[in-house]
Amino acid sequence: MQPFAYAAAADAAAASAAALRGAEYIAGGTDMLQLLQERVRRPEEIADVNGLPLGGITEEPGGALRLGALVRLQEAADHAALRQRFAVVAEALDATASPMVRHMATLGGNLLQRTRCLYFRDVTTPCNKREPGSGCGAWDGENRHNAILGGSERCIAVQPSDLPVALIAVDAEVLLRHADGAEHWVPMEDFHLLPTEHPEIETVLRPGDLILAIRIPAHAALRRSHYVKVRDRASFAWALASAAVALRTGDDGRVEEARIAAGGVATKPWRLPQVEQVLLGRRLDAACAAEAAARATEGALPRPGNAYKLPMLRAAVERAILELGGLA
Numbered sequence: 001m002q003p004f005a006y007a008a009a010a011d012a013a014a015a016s017a018a019a020l021r022g023a024e025y026i027a028g029g030t031d032m033l034q035l036l037q038e039r040v041r042r043p044e045e046i047a048d049v050n051g052l053p054l055g056g057i058t059e060e061p062g063g064a065l066r067l068g069a070l071v072r073l074q075e076a077a078d079h080a081a082l083r084q085r086f087a088v089v090a091e092a093l094d095a096t097a098s099p100m101v102r103h104m105a106t107l108g109g110n111l112l113q114r115t116r117c118l119y120f121r122d123v124t125t126p127c128n129k130r131e132p133g134s135g136c137g138a139w140d141g142e143n144r145h146n147a148i149l150g151g152s153e154r155c156i157a158v159q160p161s162d163l164p165v166a167l168i169a170v171d172a173e174v175l176l177r178h179a180d181g182a183e184h185w186v187p188m189e190d191f192h193l194l195p196t197e198h199p200e201i202e203t204v205l206r207p208g209d210l211i212l213a214i215r216i217p218a219h220a221a222l223r224r225s226h227y228v229k230v231r232d233r234a235s236f237a238w239a240l241a242s243a244a245v246a247l248r249t250g251d252d253g254r255v256e257e258a259r260i261a262a263g264g265v266a267t268k269p270w271r272l273p274q275v276e277q278v279l280l281g282r283r284l285d286a287a288c289a290a291e292a293a294a295r296a297t298e299g300a301l302p303r304p305g306n307a308y309k310l311p312m313l314r315a316a317v318e319r320a321i322l323e324l325g326g327l328a
Contacts, residue, residue, distance in 0.1 A: 001036050008048040016179040016208040018047035025049050025210070027070055028105040030097070031113050039123050040114075040130060054108070054212055057082070063218030069108030069211040073163075074099065076107060086216055088225030088244050092166035095229040098236040108211035111164055111174065111191065112203065115157035116238050118142055128154050128199045136199075143305040145240070148313070149266035151301060155195035158264060159202070160238045164188055165263035166227055168271055169244040170220035179208025185215065192268035202268075223248040223257060226324040228316050230264070239264030241312040243296075243320040247279065255279045260320075262296065265313050272296055275317060284325035293318035 007023075009015035015025065023045035026032050035041040054070040057079050065085070067076055076082060077093035096102060096110070114120065119127040119137035126135035138146045138156050146156040173185040192203055205211075225246035231237040242263035250256045258276035261269055278292035296317045297310045322328035 002039065002042040004036075004043055005045040006048065007045070008051050010051070012052060012177055012210055012212075013181070015047050015049050015052065015210055016177070018045060019210075020179055020208045021045060023047040027109045028072065029109075030101050030105045031109065035114060038121055040121060049210070060215070063221070065216045065218075067107055067214045067216075069106060069213055071107050072103055073097075073105045073107065073110060074102040077102065082216075085221035086170050086225065088169050088227045088246055089163070089166045089172075089216070091227035092162040092229075092242075092244065095227065095239075095242075096162045101236070107163065107214055110161050111211065111214075112205075113159075113161045114202075116160050117146060117157035120157055127157075129157055129195065129202075130200070132198065132200050139303065143303040145238070146303065146306050147265060147267045148297070148300040148302040148306055148309045149262070149270050150194050151267050152195065154197075155199035155267065156303065157195070157199070157267060158238075159192055159266070159268050160264070161269070162227070162229065162239065162242060162263060164192065164269040165242055165261045166225075166244045167214065167216070168261040168269055169225055169246040169259040170216050170223070171259065172214055172216045172220075174211060175213040175215065176205065177210045177212050178206065183212065188214075188269070189271055195267050220246065223259070224324055226320050228320040228323070230312055230316050241265050241309055241316045243313075243316040245317070245320040245324050247284075247321075247324060249284075253283045254281055255284065256281075260317065262313060262317065265300075265309050272317070274298055279321070284321065284327065286322065286327060289318050289321040289325070289327065292321060 024043040054068045083090040119125045125137045167188040172188040223246040229242040244261045246259040248257035258279045260272045274295045275292045293314045
């Protein structure tokens with residue numbers, strides 16, 4: 001680990017000022033400490049943001065639920081209103097890491113979790129995300145855990161977090177504070193970026209930006225929702241494929257609104273509008289679920305080591321729909 005200066009940020013402005021100097025934020029530290037130990041990140045300064053007033057879960061006028069960026073994952077998972085109204089988010093949190101990690105990790109930090117790609121984590125290998133221009137070792141290398149959607153020869157690293165996949169299904173937004181003090185909300189679906197010209201730039205965050213909160217709109221509570229995660233083992237494993245499904249049905253049982261997103265298979269949390277379209281206007285049954293799930297892998301570009309994710313993703317989406325509809 002490279003030596004670094006450490007300071008606790010007194011307020012958001014001080015945190016932003018430190019980041020503009022090149023400092024990196026630390027909160028729960030569950031991912032950052034690994035990156036420091038592995039020398040993937042080598043900042044000269046660390047800015048501790050744990051003292052900022054960014055905790056708490058509150059219901060806003062109109063019924064939206066606001067979650068502070070420093071809320072710990074387990075605190076959010078245990079919140080009664082979140083579990084009752086937005087089940088998909090609570091289930092995704094339940095499936096994240098281990099209880100010990102969930103008691104430390106923060107919501108804001110989880111949105112920024114770095115990829116588990118072997119080449120990103122191994123500083124002796126080429127990785128455009130870690131060292132721009134060095135190449136993508138996973139493209140022709142060990143790519144079992146890598147993306148089948150949203151990638152290119154530049155990068156096929158999976159964004160590994162469960163939470164943002166579920167947040168897309170409930171139309172969540174992320175509140176950012178810029179270095180000049182201005183604030184604005186960004187849809188969760190737009191927060192992460194594709195690895196196009198610059199795979200090292202993963203989100204819309206600009207230098208000095210700080211995540212303040214996440215907001216889940218009240219209307220999302222009108223949908224029933226469910227999260228399915230497929231992984232190598234039952235605890236503390238990242239998704240090989242996951243599906244977040246949220247559906248609103250009418251009195252006649254037909255689907256009037258659908259949000260479906262996938263994780264573990266793409267370079268960013270991946271919405272599946274083509275799957276949603278199949279469900280709209282139809283009553284849920286096994287045939288409908290199978291037809292919708294069959295479209296989940298449209299546009300996929302698998303590599304030899306991860307082609308197994310094609311049927312796995314389709315199965316995860318189908319299972320999530322069937323379980324949500326009480327058909328499995």
